[in-house]
Amino acid sequence: MGNNKQMTRLMLSAAIAGILMSATAMAQDSTQDTSATNAPATARKSPQRKAADAKETTNLQQVVVTGSATGVKKIDASYTLTTATAEQIKLANPKSTADLLKIAPGLWPESTGGQTGANIEIAGFPGGGDAPYFSTQMMGSPLYGMPTLSFFETTSIFRLDDTVERVEILQGGPSVVFGDGQIGATANFILKQGTEVPSGSIGVTYGSENLKRVDGFFGFPVAENWYGSVGGFYRDSDGVRDPQFPADKGGQFTATLTHDSDRGTMMLYARALNDKNQFITPIPLIQNGTDNFSAYPGFDPLKDTYNSKYIQHVFLAGYPGGGTNADLANGRGAKMNFFGGNFDYDLGNGWTISDKFLIDAGDVDTNALFSGSNPATLNDELYNTPSSQGGFGLPAGSATATYAGPGGGGAVDPNQSVIHQGWWYIHKHLKNINNDFRLSKEIFEGNTLTAGVYLAHYTMDDKWALGNQMLMTNTPNARPIMVSYNDGGTTKQLTDNQGFLDNGGYNITERGVATNKAFYLSDSWRIGQWLFDASARLENQDASNTVCNLTNVDLDGNPLTLYNNGVPVCNGTFARTNYDKTHTSWTVGANYQLADNMSVYVRGNKGVHFGDFDNAIRGFTTGNTAPLQKIQNIEAGFKYQSELVYADISVYHKQFNGLTYQPTDGAGKPVGTAQLYGSDSKGINLSGTLTPVENLKLSLVANYLDGHYTHNSSCFIFTNVVTGETGCAPINGKQLQRQPKVRYMFTPSYRIPFAWGDVTAFVTYTHVGPHTQDQSGLQQLGTYHTYDFGVIANIEQNWQVRLQGTNITNELGLTESNSRIFGTAVSGGVILARPLEGREINFQVKYLF
Template sequence: MQRQRIARQLLAAAIAASLALGTAHAQDSTQAAGTQTPAPPAPAPAQDNAPKGKPQTLEQVVVTGTPTVGGIRKIDASYSITAADAEAIKQANPKSTADLLKISPGLWPESTGGQTGANIEIAGFPGGGDAPYFTTQIMGSPLYGMPTLSFMETTSMFRLDDTVERVEILQGGPSVVFGDGQIGATANFMLKQGTAKPSGSIGVTYGNEGLWRTDGFLGFKVADDWFGSVGGFWRKSDGVRDPQFTADKGGQFTATLSHTMDKGSLVLWTRVLNDRNQFITPIPLIQHGSDSFSSYPGFDPLTDTYYSKYIQHVNLPGYPGGGTSANLANGRGAKMRFFGGNFDYDLSDGWTISDKFLIDQGDMDTNALFSGSNPSSLNDMLYNTSTDLGGLGLAPGATATYVNGGGVVDPNQSVIHQGWWFIHKKLKNINNDFRISKELFDGNTLTAGLYLAHYTMNDKWALGNQMLMTNTPNARPIQVVNAAGQAVTDYQGFLDYGAYNIAQNGKSTNKAFYLSDSWKIDRWLFDISARVENQDSTLHVCNLHNVNLDGNDNTLYDNAVPVCDGTFATTKYDKTHTSWTVGANYELADNMSVYLRANKGAHFGDFDNALRGNTTGNTPPLQKVQNFEGGFKYQSKLLYADISIYHRQFSGLPYQPTNAAGAPVGSPLLYGSDSKGINLSGALMPIDNLKLQLVANYLDGHYSHYSACVPYTNQVVGDGCAFINGKQLQRQPKVRYMFTPSYRFLFPWGDITAFVTYTHVGAHTQDQSALQQLGSYDTIDFGVVANVEENWELRLQGTNMTNELGLTESNSRIFGSAAGAGGVILARPLEGREVNFQVKYKF
C-alpha cells in the first residue's frame, strides 16, 4: 500500500500536466502542417569544419541545469557545460557511453573494463570507483534514483546510437539544485524526434575485432502536429580481448511521439535495451620502478583476457536460494525498459509550466571474473606461498589436474585464483520533475519545482568465491585433491563457494522542493537557487551462517559456506539537506563573457555504500561539497575558448576497509579533500576548413582531514597502514588533454573530413594511499569521414593506433602497493588498436 501511495504521488504531476495539455490544446489554433516541436535549437556540431562566419557556438541554447523551459545561451550560462551533436559524438569515437564523457574537460572515464561498468572520475571529486558523482539523464530525467550502486553505474543503462540528437554535459554549477541534485556531473541525452518530411538513415559497421553492427533511424509525420520516430541498433562482437565466445551482443530500440501546439509541446518516448557485454578483468603485467610497465610473459597486454570457453559456464551453489547457474557470456548486461515524457506549456501572462517523468525497470546483472591474489607457480601456490598472500598451505603430495580433461598440471605452470562472481540486480524506478515559472517583471523569472523519485533494488550475490586456473590467456580451471584424498576444489576448480552470498532488497523515496530566481539586468545575468531534499531509504540484508553444503567433510571447498539463514538485518536511512547555488554572468561583448559561481551541496548515501553493513543511526554522515568556480568564454571566427577555474572542498568522505572478498571489515573512517584546477575547451580556426581543437584540464587535488595511519589488508605485500593526508586524489591524472587537428576537403561530389586525436593522460594513482602508481600514457586515434552526394556517408575510424600500453587501474581489491615478486602486477591496460568502417545511407 505504501508503494502504491508513493506511485500515485509521483504520477500526480504528470496527470495534472496531461489535463493541462487537454485544456491548452482546446485553446490552440491549428498550426500549419509540418511544424516541428518548438525546442531549443540543437548545438552546432562541435567538429563542424565548414567555414565560420559570426560566432555560433556561444549562441547555442542549452537546457541542462536551467530552471526555465526555454533554456539559456551558452554565453549567458554561469557554469561549465559541454554540448555535442550527433556528428560530434561519432567523431569522438567513444568505446562506450561512459567513454564519450572524455569530451568534457575534467571528466575521465576509465573505459578499459569494456562496454559497461566504467569508473567515472570528475576532477576534484574524490570518487575512486563506480560513478557516485555522475548522473545519466534522458530528456532531462535521471535513469535511476541513485547515481551508482555496487556493480552498477547509470551509463550502463544507456547505449549510444542514431536515435541520440545531442548530449549536454554539465559539471557542478546549478546541478546541485535541479534534477536529482547531482553535485558532480550530469550527461543529459536528448533524443531525435520525427519530422514532417520523412527522414532517417541506415548504416552497417564492420570492426577488425569481429564487430558487425546495424544502426537505423526513421522520423515521420503521424498526423497534423503529431510526429513519430523509431530507431535503434543491433550488434555482435568478438571483442578486442577475445574470450572465445561472443564478447558483446544485443541491441536497443527507441521510439518517440511528439505533439506541437502554439504555446507548448508534448514528447512521449520509450526505449528497450537488451545488451550483454564482456566485463574485462585485470591481467598480469611487469612493473619497473614506480610507474613503468611492460608485458608479462605469455600475455599480450593489448588483446589477451583470462576469459575462455573452459570457464564460461559454472554452477554457484552458494548463491542465495539454493544455488544457480551462470554464464560469462552474459557479462555485465542490461535488460531495461523505459517510458518517459516531457510536457512544456506557456500559460500566458508570464506563467509557464514544465513536467518530466520517467518510469523504468529491468535487470542489471554481472557475470565476471574479479582479481584475487597475484599469480605464482602451481607448486608455490599449493605448498610454499603464505595463505595470507593467496597460497593454499597444503601438505606435500597433492594432485592437480585440468578440469574437463588434459591430464596432470605441470608443477611449474603459472596459476592464479580469481573470483567468478555473479550479481543479479533487479531495479525499478519512477521519478517526476514538475516546475512552474513566473516572470515577475521584465528580466526577472521565479521558478518553483518539485522533484519526486521512488526506486527499489532487489539483489542476490554470489560473491567472494575463488576459482583456481592457469595464469594464461583463455585460462583453464584446475582441480586439486590433497595428499589425504580430500577435494580441495570442486569439479569446476572452485576453492570455495564464496564468503558473501547475500540477498538484499531496498526501497527509497526522494522528495525535493526548489526555488530559483534569475534576473537579467543589461549585460548581467544573476541567479540564485536553493533545494531542500529528503531521502528516506530502507535496506534489508540477509544474515549469514556457515553451512556444510553437501555434509561431506572431505569436500573442503564447501564445509563452511556462508548462506542466508532466513533472517534479515534492516537499516533505515532518513536524511534531509539544503543545497544552494549563486551565479553571476557578465557579457563583455556579443561574443565574450565572464562568470562567477558558488554552490554547496550534499551526496546522499546509496544502498551499498552507506546502508549495507551499517546499523540504523550509525550510517555515515552526508558527504558535503563546497565549490567555487569562475570562467571566461570567447568566440570569434579565429578562436573559441571556454576556460574555467575551480576550488572544491569535500567533507564526510567514508573509507570502508574490506577483506579480499570485498566484505566490510571494521568501522569506516571519515576524511576530506581539497582541490584546485583549470578546465579548458577551445578551438583555433586559422584558415577555412582547418580546425585545431583542445580539451584539457589540470588538477591539484589531495586528501585532507585525516592524519592517522589507515590500516589495510594486502594479499600481495602483506598488511600494513598508510597515511593519506596530502596524497593525490586516486585515479585522477594531474594533467589530461586531447588535441584534435582536422581538415575538411571539398570536392564537386561532396567532402572528406580527416582528423587525428592525440591524448595525454598524466600521472595517476590507484587508491588513497598513492602507494601504487599507474604512470602516464599517450594515445593516437584517427578518423576519415566522406559525404558522397546527398545520401551516402563513409566513415573509417580507429583508436589506440600506436598500441599504447597505458593503465587506468590495478587490482581494485588491493589497497597499497599491488606489485609482488618480480614486479608482477594485475592491472587493466588499454585495449589494442581497433578500427571500424561504416557505410550509411541518409535520406
C-alpha cells in the same frame, strides 16, 4: 532457450531493417515541399536542415536545457558545460557511453573494463570506483534514483546510437539544485524526434574485432502537428580482447511521439535495451620501478583476457536459494525498459509549466571475474606460497592437479603459472519512477521565478554470490584446475570439479527501497549585460536496505570436500537499516556579457551526496549510518568565440568532507572500522578551438588538477592480500586516487570540399598524466598517450562513409590495478592491472534520406 534468443535477435534486426526500408520509400514518395521558405515557421525540420542551421549558429548561441529552469544560451551559462551534436559524438570515437565523457574537461572515464561498469572520475571529486558523482539523464530525467550502486553505474543502462540528437554535460554549479541534485557531473542525452518531412538514416558497420552492427533512425509526420520516430541498433562483436564467446551482443530500440501546439509541446518516448557485455578483469604485467610497465610473458596486454569457453558456464552452489547456473557471456549487461515524457506549456501572462517523468525497470546483472592474488607456479601455490598471499600450504608432494571444465582431464605441469580469481555473479533487479514538475512566472521584465518539485521512488532487489575463487591457468583464455590431496592417507578435495576453492564468501540477498522528495526555488534576473541566478533545494531521502544474515554451513555434510565446509548462506533472519536524511543545497551565479561573443562568470555552490544502498547504508545500523558527503565549490570562467578562436576556460576550488573509508577483505566484505576524511582541490578546465585557415581546426580539451586528501591525521589500516603486508597508510596530502594531474586531448582536423561532397580527416592525441591506484598513493599507475584517427566522406546528399580507429599505436597504459587491495599491487615484480585495449578500427557505410 537458444532458439528464443535467436528469434529475438532476428526480430529486432528485421524490425529495424523493415521500418527503415519503408521509411526510405516514404521519403522518396513524399510530395511535400522541403524548402525552408515554403515550410511554416513552426514546422519540424529534417536533420539535414538542422545541420544547415547549425552552421549559422555559433556554439555560444546554442540554447541548453540542462542546469537551468527554462533553458539558457551557452554564452549566458555561468557554469562548466560541454555540448556535442550527434556527429560530434561520433567524432569523439567513444568506446561506450561512459567513454564519451572524455570530451568534457575534467571528466575521465576508465573505459578499460568493457562497455559497461565504468569508473567515472571527475576532477576534484574523490571517487576511486563506480560513479558516485555522475548521473545519466535521458530527456532531462535521471535514469535511476541513485547515481551508483555496487556493480552498477547509470551509463550501464544507456547505449549510444542514432536516436541521440545531442548530449549536454554539466559539471557542478546549478546541477546541485535541479534534476536529482547531482553535485558532480550530469550527462543529459536528448533524443531525436519526428520531422515534418520523413527523414532518417541506416548504417552498417564492420570492425577489426569482428564487429557487425546495424544502426537506423526514421523520423516522420503522423498527423497534423504530430510526429513520430523509431530507431535503434543491433550488434555482435568478439571484442578486442576475445573471450571465445561474443564479447558484446545485443541491441536497443527507441520510439518517440511528439505533439506541437501554438503554446507548447508534448513528447512521449519508449526504449527497450537488451545488451550483454564482457567485463574485463585485470591481467598480469611486469612493473619496473614505480611506474614503468611491460608485457608479462605469454600475455599480450593489448588484446588478451582470462575469460574463456572453459570457464564460461558454472554452477554457483552458494548463491542464495540453493545455487544457480551462471554464464560469463552474460557479462555485465542490461535488460531494461523505459517509458517517459516531457510536457512544456505556456499558460499566458508570463506563466509556464514544465513536467518530465520517467519509468524504467529491468535487470542489470554481473557475471565476471574479479582479481584475487598474484600468479605463481602451481607447485609454489600448492606448497610454498604463504597463505597470506593466497597459497594453500599443502603437505609436500601430496596434491594431484588436473584440468577441469570442457576438454578437461590430464595432469597440470607443476611449473604451470596459475592464479585464482573470483567468479562473481550478481543478479540486480531495478525499478525507478521519477517526476520533475516546474512552474515559472515572469515577475517583471528580465526576472523569472521558478518553483519545482522532484519526486523519485526506486527499488533494488539483489542476490549476490561473491568469492567463488576459481583456480585456473595464468594464461589467456584460462582453463580451470581441480585439486585433491592426500593428508595422512585420507584424500581431501581442495577444489570442486569446476576448480572452485570455495562456494562463495559473501552470498547475500539485498532489498533496497527509497523515496526522494525535493522542493526547489530558482530566480533568474537579467539586468543589462548581467545575468544573475540564485537557486536552493531542500531534499529528503528516505531509504531502507534489508540484507539477509549469514551462517556458515557445510553444504554437503562432507568434511573432506574443503571448498564447501564453511559456506556463508542466508539463515532466514535479516538486518534492516533505515536511512532518513534531509539537506539543503544552493547555488548563486553571475554572468557578464562583455560582447555578443564573449562573457565572464563567477559561481558558488554547496551540495550534498546522499548515501546509496551499498555505500553508507549496507553494513551500518540505523542511526549510525555514514554521514552525508558535502561539497562546496567556487568557480569562475571566461567564454569567447570568433571566426578564429573558440575558448571556454574555468578555474575552481572544491572542498569535500564526510568521505568514508571502509576496509574490505578479498571477497569485498566490509571489515574493521570506517574512517572519515575529506579533500581539497584546485584546477583549470579548458575547451578551445583554433581555426587559422578555412577548413582547418585545431581543438583542445584539457584540465589540470591539484587535488589531495585532508581531514585525517591518522592512517588507514589495511591488509594487502597480494603481498601479505599489513600496515597503516597516512593519506593527508596524498594525490586524489585515479585522477591524473594533467589530461588533454589535441585534435587537428581538416575538411576538403569537393564538387560531390567533402572529406574530413582528423587525429586525436591524448595525454594522461601521473595517477595513483588508491588513497595511499603507494601504487603509481604512470602516464601514457594515445592516438586516434578518423576519415569521414560525405558523398552527394545521401551517402556517408567513415573509417575510425582508436589507440592506433598500440600504447600500453594503465587506468587501475587490482581494485580488491589497498597499497602496492606488486609482488615479485608482477602487477595485476587494466591496460588499454589495443588498436581497434571500424568502417561504416551510411545512407541518409
